[in-house]
Amino acid sequence: MEEALDLVASKLHELRETYPTTALLHCNHAGNVGLLKKVENRFFSAYGGVTAAIGSLCVGAGSEGQRYDFGKSLSHEISDVVNSKTIIIWGRNPMDTGLHLVPFLKEAKRRGAYIIVIDPLETNTVKLADMHISPLPGTDGALALTMANILIERGLIDKEFIDKYVVGFDEFRSYVKDFTLEKGAKTSGVPIEDIETLVDKYGNSKPSSIIIGFGIQRYTNGGYTIRTIDALGAITGNIGIGGGGVNYNNSRMNDYIDHELLSGETLRKHHRVFSRPKMAEFIETAEDPKVEIIFTTRANPLTQFMDSNRMTRAFEKVGFKVTIDMFMTDTASLSDVVLPCRHFLEEDNIICPPSNHNYINYCNKVIEPNPWIPSELLIWNELAKRLKLENFPIENSEWWIEKALKPMTDLTGITIDDIKSGPIIVPGATPVAWYDKNFQTPSGKYELYSNLAKSQGFEPLPVYKSIDMEPNEEYPFYLLTPHTKDSLNSQHFVLVDEKQLPIVYIHSETGSKMDIRNGSVAEVFTDTGSLDCVVEYNDSIRRDILMIYQGWWIQRLGGVNRLISERYSDMGNNAAYYECICNIRYKA
Structure with missing residues (x-):
């Protein structure tokens, strides 16, 4: 170890003597x-x-979108979902990747909540749901704006909340008029009757909660998509009330950490x-x-x-x-x-605190x-x-x-010993996000129309922009690469057999039509690369989607990201992993 440290230090010293120190690239995540x-x-x-x-590779587009809407991202305590009458789980799969939420969803359902899962994939979370809606990948924004239009048309909005706490409602109402049921259904692939049910359940059973996953903002329209979903909470007054919220991420600790100590930003020469x-x-x-x-x-x-x-x-x-x-x-x-x-x-x-609770923990x-x-x-x-x-x-x-935690100690008196004794709630955090309606936007209100977004080169309203890549004759399938329940990203694929190929999940009708047998080896390919996979039929997969779990190591015959080109979201510098079209052919 000493020899390795000596070598690294020698190389760093040599670089500093020869080049500006920016010749060193630090990659972290x-x-x-x-x-x-x-x-x-x-x-x-x-x-x-x-x-x-x-x-970001994870959350950047959505976090930036919520910054324009709310001022920053805040979520309800996950336990608050038991107070919801309708729960929309939008692009999230807690049964596989967020088990902490599942007991509260089950309790909410026991109390009579109606659970809707919106996801192109029929995930394990659908087993908890009363309804599953499967939109075309990347069209969630169109679906949300259609819902908004119908909610407004039918008077299923909270006018008092809008008048007191919302900026830009008139402009938003004018924009969404174009998103008729027919247009929304055609764009999203969701039948009109399902959109009607969505509107009815969300608009007529307050409080209603929306729980958003990170996947729906991994497209080139990702930031705008989150803004369109946020808007549903705002126009119905489901913000700042128990059992409500548009829950995506959390950023509560910033005021309580000495960022300069940890970053040393003022020390940089380059x-x-x-x-x-x-x-x-x-x-x-x-x-x-x-x-x-x-x-x-x-x-x-x-x-x-x-x-x-x-x-x-x-x-x-x-x-x-x-x-x-x-x-x-x-x-x-x-x-x-x-x-x-x-x-x-x-x-x-x-x-x-991560995205779903308000506790500081000593590990x-x-x-x-x-x-x-x-x-x-x-x-x-x-x-x-x-x-x-x-x-x-x-x-x-x-x-x-x-x-690092001295600002928190100075402001609140909370010490390390306090945190060691048990989890501490972040000072000022409450089970209900935005309960005081003190939004951290320039206006102090929820901003459907954001001048800040406009000043930074974005549309001021939550708009729908279609994604850049859609299936065609050469590449007729969407490729989705979600997280598996068996690993945190790539961390646990060290346990995979070195000779085991990754699995591509495909609908049996699609496989039969292309003469690709269940259990055979097939090559999935894009204009960026190719990957050999074992075929597994799964009729819960849409016929226009291929699915491969992300994280499988290249040296263990995986590496699904060799199929995905470098694309990023509209805002937040977020990776657009899911904006990928592909094809598949039998190999062996």
Whole structure:
């Protein structure tokens, strides 16, 4: 380990003496979201400032859309859903990827709630539902605007809420008039009678809750799509009331963390950014300086970023690559140095609220780590010593946690010891988002019409824009690549047999029509790449969709992102993974 750290420090020192420090590209993401993991940003700022990632592979488009609507993303406590009379689960699959929500959905149903799942796929969550609606991929915005138009026409809106708390209703009402039932049905592929039921259940049984998944904003129209769904909550007055809400994400902790301590932003002498969804393109085209070193933390870009083939070619051309990881991932296997690190169960950390609750948790070490495997904090400490970084404190985890949460302690009196004693609710957080109607927009109201969006080059209203890629004769299928219940992204595919092919799920009628047998090997291909898969018939799959779970490692014969080109959303620099069309042919 000492030899590896010496080599990495030597390469970092050499780069700093030869180039601007932005010749180092730091690639990170959400492999671990513990508070201490953010210390890496302080290290690279103290080093001089590097090329850093902006944008998102997960939530960026929707978060940006909600920023224009509400001021930021806030969600109800998941337990509040038991107070809902109608629950729309829109593009989310909690039965597989959010089990914490399931008991509350079951309780809501026991109390009489009507549950609707809107998803092109018939997921396991549909088993909980009273109704399943399967729109064409990427058309959710058209469906939402059609609902809005009919709700307005039939008077199923909350005029008092609109008058007091909403900006831009008249402009919005004028825009949605064009979204008739006939147009909405034709665009979304949802039958008129199903849209009628949606409107009836959502508009006539207040409070109604909408729970949004991340998948529906992984298109080039993703941000606008979230805004159209948000609008349903606003015009019906289902915002700020128990059992209501448009629940997507949470961003409650910002006021209680010392961001400068963790980021070291003011220490940077140089700074350059790249968009995560276009990392390969950036590496290929960067000048003044070119990318000389890639340092990867909490990420597996060769597997998880779009266009894996291009990413691999770009990655291989860079002179020196370092990866911190627990496993020899696809990214680690092409790195010059791999620094092993500890599992989250082998170290203490603070977990701040994610998308679905308001609790700060102390993550206690429960397993003694192998003594020769360091924590990531220890890696940064050792590299900082070798590089003699004056502005990087060589301290332990307790020091960093205490200092990072000092704003919270100063404002509320809550200490680390308090958090260690049990989960702490974020100060000011309530079970019901926006209960005080104190929206954090420029107007202080919910903004159907956003001047901020307009000033930043976007449509001020939540509009529908069709996606860029739709099936055609050459590529007649949508390709959807959702998360599996068996892994967090690519983390657990280390357990897959090295000779086992990934599975492509296809409707039996589609397979029979194309002479592709159940259990055979087929090649799925796009204009970006191809992937061999084992065919599995599944008649819950739409006939115009192929489905392959994301995360399967390339070195284990997977790598579905080699099929997906580098495309990003309308706002938020979010990866448009689901905007992909493909074909399939029998192989063996």
